[in-house]
Amino acid sequence: METFGFRLHRAVAERGPLCVGIDPHPGLLARWGLPDDVDGLERFARTVAEALGDRVAVIKPQSAFFERFGSRGVAILESTIRQLREAGALVLLDVKRGDIGSTVAAYASAYLDPSSPLYVDAVTASPYLGVGSLAPMFESAVAHGGGVFVLALTSNPEGAQVQRAVTAGGRTVAQLVIDEISQLNRGAEPLGSIGLVVGATIGDTGHDLSRVNGPLLAPGLGAQGATAADLPTVFGSSLSAVLPSYSREVLNAGPDADALRAAADRAVADCRHILAARH
């Protein structure tokens, strides 16, 4: 079985280093001339999947924007996931789940078990009940060729208060998360399957990412103010593992499919240029 780290490495080699989010904000639905209801959600998600599913390496539906329409929104999330996977994109579901281990096992069944209706290639997870509590997700990911992206240094300004707090051992909370995930990916080739989320907005925080040996999802590009040119400052020598992520910056170009593709192509060209310069 191919690991998620391998599949991601291949997808990026074939399609370029880019993750595009599907975030159907009410304002974006209005901008696209769509109603803020289930029908608008369905048309928005289908348009993005048709335009980008066969050319972008990773597509990241933001679960919250589907969940706000209840079971009908979740049904659209299911069909969007299916459509994206059939088009060849890796699907990273942004759900930021985390809980006590026995409940995390249920999340693992929901998202990382191939028999689940919401099965995806990877999910985002929150480590604030302890990195060890996420073990059932890590185990399921490894067993089924999936991936997990654990929050480490998020792109929002409020994250620093918790993530950069210093623990009893002298490391920050974020460094502790980074170090534990590094252990899980030790020896994996070409890349481990357990990634981290590190915002492109955070600047040089002095955290050591050099031993992660897993993918580094970088949200915060575009609408939150960061640009591809900020990536070297944030990631330093770990730049080759970065998966840049844009949502509104690309989605603002819709609903025209060609304009969406052109926006994604621009984003991938900007990132490829920066990431290649530092390899």
Ligand SMILES: O=c1ccn([C@@H]2O[C@H](COP(=O)(O)O)[C@@H](O)[C@H]2O)c(=O)[nH]1
């Ligand atoms: O640190 C984080 C973790 C996740 N996100 C999510 O990424 C997108 C960003 O959307 P933009 O429109 O590109 O700002 C969104 O779904 C967030 O929930 C993040 O921004 N930062």
